[in-house]
Amino acid sequence: MKNNKIFNAIGKIDDELIERAEEKAPHARSLSWLKRAVPAACLAAVTAIALSTTLNNSEPLPDRGNMTVNNDGDTVTPGDDMTVNDGGDTVTPGEPYGERIALAGLPVDNFSLADIQTEGEMLADRMACVQIIDFFGFPGYADMFVFARVSGTEQREDDVTLKQTSSLQILSTVWSKNGNMPGTLSVAQSLYGGCMGDEKTNMLREGGVYFLPLSYRENEGMWCVAGDLDVLFEVDDKGLVWSHSIYGSFKKYDGKDANNIAEYVKQLTSDENFSAANTVFGKIAGDWGALAEVTVLSVNSAKTDWGYDRHEYTLRAESVLSAASGDRFPAPEDGNSIKVISYSSGYLEIGGRYLVMIDPSESGYIEESRAARVNGDGTITAVAVPGEYYTNIFTEYNGCTIEQMREEARRAKAWREMYAQ
Amino acid sequence: MDDSEIIELFRRRSEDALTECGNRFGTYCRTIANNILGNVSDADECVNETWFKAWNAIPPAKPERLKAFLGKITRNIALDRYESARAKKRGGGMVEIALEELADIPAPESDEGEITAVINAFLRSEPAENADIFVKRYWYLRSVKAIAAEYGYNENKVTSLLLRMRGRLKQKLESEGLM
Incomplete structure (x- = not known):
């Protein structure tokens, strides 16, 4: 090579410079896209401003930018009476889903998304959304469920795939994580996605009506259709829904009134145990590993083949608060000694009593972000977690008793068992 | 799902971490590898x-x-593969062309860590757009044509901007006593 030294040195530049360069690119493209889309954007902005006096009850969307873009591509700050998303679109408040509503979209072909994907291998290289509860947390991470009509679409090529931005008119918000109910939104889709970026998805059609799980991608600053490689609930011209999915839990709604699935989402999100099940703690307690009150007996530390510190703790399980269903992991029993490993040390004291979430990985894995000290009065205090990127799942339960934690875990598990299909 | 949640999955030794990485960064990493190798199949292997x-x-x-x-x-995996393919007289992408361009700058005597520190400082002293274009060209190994299209410039403008930046980087390295 001609100048390896400079080239190699460039390869080690600061992460911030690397990420910033990449992040600038879509911004530059979106500005030019917006300039080309002036008529629609202008009309939407003017309409929103004209209506703004009646929209004072709109709530800001989570972590949005606070600027929009005018016809010249300049950024402007909106008034207090409208909000914007990061795509620069005005967002006006929409309607909450109450009673069943009349819906009519485009005629729909009853095809399966699997038919259009790479060799039909939907599950080949990724986790898929196979049931509604998968949209709450991993892997779907929906922030809201809405009925929406696609009022316009715009497609563009990037280096790898075709991307589509669809303008949505939100007809009704069935569930919203933060209580926001926008009237319009822009959502992005990629023609190809999946683990290797080679699985084809199904783009929203202009004029179509859909029941959509939407998630906000913080990192990319855009809304997207959650799980669109696995399911796409499309409402036909008779108001019937078609999932285009191969999964039974979605297909069972096919050919039926679209309100049925909305009512199901409404039911499971208004369940008394929904909030307990959908914290980080609740998600783990609901279907992952075991939650146990333990006493630390000993620890042995050694280097792994990769040169990392590996600590094997011997714990006595004083009380098992919950254990996931299935046989992922042999759950400890009260009074038994168990061995678990951790890649961190110093957060458990020998002889100390703790509440720990034991992960089934590596036949039992613990870490500081899943551990709380049990105090003399029976309450818990989350152990400190180093670094800004980590939070302890027990932090929000500081001061709760072991019995209260047992109840939280029970509620999380009850919700999952009730709605898992 | 944000970065910290994905890292949590890694720390839990959950294979879901890999799936999430694929969903979030698959296209990003694939593009980097493809820029270097110019071959989608090889790029896929790099991503795995x-x-x-x-x-x-x-x-x-x-x-x-x-x-x-x-x-x-x-990037490191793809460059290793590129070297291997080059030794076998096949493959290739943007690397050779980028190296030709960087040949304007004589190889410094210092170690790479010191050179990187100067390059970091240099990039931070440049207007953000210039620095981004430099990183796109020599870190992401994007083509001049692609960068020009992205910024709405013609290729000559990007080429001359990069030429001037390489000149300023050379001066910076000299003034810091690295060459």
């Missing part, structure tokens, strides 16, 4: 290897910027 290396690195690694962390792994 990236997830494997990340799996072995986290924990104990706690990357503060997961995207760049994964991008660097991909």
Whole structure:
């Protein structure tokens, strides 16, 4: 090579410079896209401003930018009476889903998304959304469920795939994580996605009506259709829904009134145990590993083949608060000694009593972000977690008793068992 | 799902971490590898290897910027493959052309760490757009044509901007006593 030294040195530049360069690119493209889309954007902005006096009850969307873009591509700050998303679109408040509503979209072909994907291998290289509860947390991470009509679409090529931005008119918000109910939104889709970026998805059609799980991608600053490689609930011209999915839990709604699935989402999100099940703690307690009150007996530390510190703790399980269903992991029993490993040390004291979430990985894995000290009065205090990127799942339960934690875990598990299909 | 949640999955030794990386960064890493190798199939293999290396690195690694962390792994894997393919007289992408351009700058005597520190400072002293274009060209190994299209410039403007930047970088390295 001609100048390896400079080239190699460039390869080690600061992460911030690397990420910033990449992040600038879509911004530059979106500005030019917006300039080309002036008529629609202008009309939407003017309409929103004209209506703004009646929209004072709109709530800001989570972590949005606070600027929009005018016809010249300049950024402007909106008034207090409208909000914007990061795509620069005005967002006006929409309607909450109450009673069943009349819906009519485009005629729909009853095809399966699997038919259009790479060799039909939907599950080949990724986790898929196979049931509604998968949209709450991993892997779907929906922030809201809405009925929406696609009022316009715009497609563009990037280096790898075709991307589509669809303008949505939100007809009704069935569930919203933060209580926001926008009237319009822009959502992005990629023609190809999946683990290797080679699985084809199904783009929203202009004029179509859909029941959509939407998630906000913080990192990319855009809304997207959650799980669109696995399911796409499309409402036909008779108001019937078609999932285009191969999964039974979605297909069972096919050919039926679209309100049925909305009512199901409404039911499971208004369940008394929904909030307990959908914290980080609740998600783990609901279907992952075991939650146990333990006493630390000993620890042995050694280097792994990769040169990392590996600590094997011997714990006595004083009380098992919950254990996931299935046989992922042999759950400890009260009074038994168990061995678990951790890649961190110093957060458990020998002889100390703790509440720990034991992960089934590596036949039992613990870490500081899943551990709380049990105090003399029976309450818990989350152990400190180093670094800004980590939070302890027990932090929000500081001061709760072991019995209260047992109840939280029970509620999380009850919700999952009730709605898992 | 944000970076910290994905890192949590790694720390839990959950294979879901790999799936999430694929969903979030698959296209990003694939593009980096493809820029270097000019071959989609080889790029796919690089991306798979990236997830494997990340799996072995986290924990104990706690990357503060997961995207760049994964991008660097991909870039290194792809460059290794590029070297191997070059030795076999096949393959190739943008690397050779980028190296030709960087040949304007004589190889400094110092070690790479010192050179990187100067390049970091140099890039931070440049207007943000210039620095981004430089990084796109020599870190992401994007073509001049693609960069020009992205910024709405013609290719001559990007080429001359890069030429001037290389000149200023050379001066910076000289003034810091590295050459």
